[in-house]
Amino acid sequence: MLDQTGFKEWIHRDLNRLDKLLLTLATFDQPIDLNGIRGRAAEAGWRFPKAWNLSSILGRSNGLAIRVPLGWELTESGKSYLRNLGLTTLSPSAVKVASDLRTHLERIQNPTTRAFAEEAIKCHEAQLYRSAVVMSWIAAVDVLHREVVAHHLAAFNAEAKKVNSKWKDAVNEDGIGLMKEEDFLNRIAGISVIGKNQKDELLKGLKLRNGCGHPNSLQVGPNMVASHLETLLLNVFEKFET
Template sequence: MKPAVIRFYEGIADRASANDRDLTSFFVYFLTVEQGADTATAKSLTQCFTICDLHVPSRLSAYLSEGLKGSAKRYIKTPAGYRLQRTFCDTLSERFGSNRIVLQTSAELRSLEKNFAEGPKKRFLAEVIDCFEANANRAAIVMIWILALDHLFDHVLNSKLTEFNVALAANPDKRIKRVVTKEDLSELKESKFIELCRAANIISNDVRKILDDALGSGPINFA
């Protein structure tokens, strides 16, 4: 799993041309805005540079001190460290707005991992999030759909098999008359499986609509 600071750094469009002074400001933004730290310090900023495999500026402390001066101040100083001056923070927020959304989304996705026991599903979810973080969105969408269906398959087999088979008997399929294994479920068309889950009250109508919408515009119909 990539550390959050690396994901932040890699999301900076012009990072290769950014000078040390600006990178210092960017990492102050990361620490105090993205991570919610009260302040940034020379020590915490040094860690940001190091984790990102960047040389630590020899004038790091000087950049912080100099940012307190002049008409275009970058920082304010507190007893515990440095924070971004309000107008400068607003400027950076405009710059990193879309990047921040990606980072927040990534963090929320990573938080889902704790809901999975160690095993193939958890590793598969980690790979899905890796794809999202690498901007491989097509792969991420296809993979998360596969994972969602597999999770629903397991739920049906482990907890709702009787209800599902009752719904199947009332709405017969040409290929499958009764479900016993996951392979049986995979023989059903995805749209039919979703329809039967709703008929068996395994999912709500709202969830059915979400799945139908995803199926209609999702991986199967990708050009």
């Protein structure tokens, strides 16, 4: 959530003890012990006074930070608190989308999909917008592939052969992955896995993904990415069992 350069600027501001600790936790992607917290601050040229009881301060944070077996970590409430403090340049709508995605992330059972979705959220929060678009699209396509294999494989293969007589029946996600993604969206719309309007919106998402996945002059901002993520959330992640 916070890189080293930004942390160095923030930690030297006139902030209260809890805020400084939360900012330090925001530089980690995983739980960290007290020595790690002190070490990270020292790397930025600031030392927590020995008189400060870090565990006690964090323990009274009202859920902004929690202690887990591997150490302390920032909660979603803690991240929202820091955003309100001014830590991010994301718009409120973009922050809301990221929060909604994280809520849904807890319900994703497939480890592959979960990993891609979580990385997309992290990219979005870190303002790596092109990466967020690409990773979220990979996660969404993975969901659609598994939905077809689980519930619509025979109909999908029949539809694919109707359009292309040379299509070789797919038996798993890898087989479906041999089809171009635009064709795949058209085929699953043809068998009513998704509706026409959903297909049209997903084709826009595919176009954006292609633009973000290759070197070009395309400019991508937080609101554009938030809209893309919301489209995938509403039309893929929340619609199909993940």
